Amino acid sequence: MSGWHTGTLTELAAGLRARKFSSVELVRAFLARIDANQATLNAFISVTREQALAEAAAADRALAAGGAGALTGVPIAHKDIFCTQGVRTTCGSRMLDNFVAPYDATVVAKLKGAGAVMLGKTNMDEFAMGSSSETSFYGPVRNPWNPQLVPGGSSGGSAAAVAARLIPGATATDTGGSIRQPAALCGITGIKPTYGRVSRYGMIAFASSLDQGGVLTASAADAALLLREMAGFDANDSTSVDTPVPDYVAALEEPLAGLKVGLLREFFDKGLDAHNEQRVREALKVYEQLGARLTEVSLPNLPLSVPVYYVVAPAECSSNLARFDGVRFGYRCENPRDLTDLYSRSRGEGFGTEVKRRIMTGTYVLSAGYYDAYYLKAQRVRQLINADFTRAFGSVDVLMGPTTPTPAFAIGAKTSDPITMYLNDIYTIGANLAGLPAVSIPCGFVQGLPVGLQIVGPHFSEARVLSAAHAFQRVTDWHTRVPPGYA
Ligand code: GLN
Numbered sequence: 001m002s003g004w005h006t007g008t009l010t011e012l013a014a015g016l017r018a019r020k021f022s023s024v025e026l027v028r029a030f031l032a033r034i035d036a037n038q039a040t041l042n043a044f045i046s047v048t049r050e051q052a053l054a055e056a057a058a059a060d061r062a063l064a065a066g067g068a069g070a071l072t073g074v075p076i077a078h079k080d081i082f083c084t085q086g087v088r089t090t091c092g093s094r095m096l097d098n099f100v101a102p103y104d105a106t107v108v109a110k111l112k113g114a115g116a117v118m119l120g121k122t123n124m125d126e127f128a129m130g131s132s133s134e135t136s137f138y139g140p141v142r143n144p145w146n147p148q149l150v151p152g153g154s155s156g157g158s159a160a161a162v163a164a165r166l167i168p169g170a171t172a173t174d175t176g177g178s179i180r181q182p183a184a185l186c187g188i189t190g191i192k193p194t195y196g197r198v199s200r201y202g203m204i205a206f207a208s209s210l211d212q213g214g215v216l217t218a219s220a221a222d223a224a225l226l227l228r229e230m231a232g233f234d235a236n237d238s239t240s241v242d243t244p245v246p247d248y249v250a251a252l253e254e255p256l257a258g259l260k261v262g263l264l265r266e267f268f269d270k271g272l273d274a275h276n277e278q279r280v281r282e283a284l285k286v287y288e289q290l291g292a293r294l295t296e297v298s299l300p301n302l303p304l305s306v307p308v309y310y311v312v313a314p315a316e317c318s319s320n321l322a323r324f325d326g327v328r329f330g331y332r333c334e335n336p337r338d339l340t341d342l343y344s345r346s347r348g349e350g351f352g353t354e355v356k357r358r359i360m361t362g363t364y365v366l367s368a369g370y371y372d373a374y375y376l377k378a379q380r381v382r383q384l385i386n387a388d389f390t391r392a393f394g395s396v397d398v399l400m401g402p403t404t405p406t407p408a409f410a411i412g413a414k415t416s417d418p419i420t421m422y423l424n425d426i427y428t429i430g431a432n433l434a435g436l437p438a439v440s441i442p443c444g445f446v447q448g449l450p451v452g453l454q455i456v457g458p459h460f461s462e463a464r465v466l467s468a469a470h471a472f473q474r475v476t477d478w479h480t481r482v483p484p485g486y487a
Pocket of ligand 1: 128129130131153154173174175176177178179206313425
């Protein structure tokens with residue numbers, strides 16, 4: 001099976017159906033790659049070898065019997081934020097180091113139902129708070145393009161694993177950029193769907209009004225295949241939207257000619273690295289050649305995204321993380337003196353620095369006397385940002401711009417300066433505040449490091465956004481590049 005690991009998820013699914021190779025062979029081969037690269041990349045928190053081989057054997061039986069689903073036998077990995085029944089779910093935190101979920105997240109159940117085989121749980125920033133995958137209790141994830149650099153975050157484990165072809169596709173979550181930013185920094189494709197498109201049931205909550213599950217894959221076509229199986233209404237998630245899931249795969253070939261593309265003026269700001277900008281502008285030229293019509297649009301309130309997000313997200317996280325109290329879930333301190341000591345030491349010892357920083361900020365902005373000045377004000381500005389997007393989509397079909405200001409940065413470079421770290425998400429947070437679908441695709445390199453192009457669409461335009469990404473990938477080969485040493 002030479003060269004099998006560089007096959008796309010779509011090709012592997014087709015190969016399995018055509019019985020060119022078995023799921024057991026494929027799973028064994030990817031498990032070997034995961035093992036061989038764990039010490040360098042630290043992309044996984046758990047590897048579920050026995051379970052994966054058993055599921056692969058079952059998949060092979062289903063394939064032989066002709067009863068296969070769209071993903072039968074295809075190896076995938078889940079970000080360790082998704083609850084997996086009987087398998088440890090840590091969320092990258094000491095708090096949940098010993099937590100074994102009693103049920104599967106809806107995303108996990110759906111992909112299992114479609115036949116996908118889980119090989120493990122990927123490393124991530126603690127409770128998905130971060131942009132570099134350095135806040136994990138299990139140590140930092142490394143970027144396969146250069147192990148001295150971060151892979152982005154918080155879904156850095158999923159991104160590094162897909163970029164290094166340790167797995168053909170992985171789930172991820174995006175609260176402020178955690179799918180798109182690591183996709184950009186690792187040179188792969190990532191989609192954050194519309195808020196409400198993918199169930200949040202069993203996805204450990206960070207900021208509930210922003211969190212959305214999605215996928216990281218090598219190509220837009222692969223993303224379409226995975227997303228089609230994991231999207232859809234779920235009565236267990238009160239914000240899940242009850243509209244039919246289009247066939248994203250069938251929609252991939254939708255013609256691009258005439259597509260009205262808005263260039264986000266605010267994204268081409270002074271914070272954008274000049275080389276990064278050049279790659280993005282070259283990609284925009286390709287779109288023009290493909291028949292897209294480019295105009296510049298301005299979303300004047302968009303530059304307020306970061307301050308708004310860093311009020312809203314901590315506020316929601318301070319409430320969501322109150323459940324980790326040493327009593328019901330996860331870590332409990334030794335020999336508590338009394339109940340207060342149990343709470344404070346369990347939380348004090350179980351959570352890392354960044355999580356504590358967020359909880360403190362969130363509690364502060366929600367407290368009496370500051371609520372109006374911070375939280376309410378942030379919610380008002382959030383509405384202004386929403387309105388900016390709505391206005392823009394009155395005249396264009398999609399918006400395009402860079403995914404990140406710079407390519408991947410060095411491990412440790414920003415850990416002591418939270419604000420600099422937060423500014424990594426300056427171009428991604430807007431889509432979360434407005435609940436919009438957005439994709440990042442690789443569009444070139446700066447000094448050997450990948451750069452991402454971001455495409456944002458109106459609510460529930462995943463098919464349009466993915467087909468626009470696919471059109472680019474049909475005429476370019478950035479998405480096929482594999483980091484040196486991993487080909
Ligand atoms: N980097 C952002 C944060 O630290 C976004 C994280 C995310 O999308 N989960 O909150």
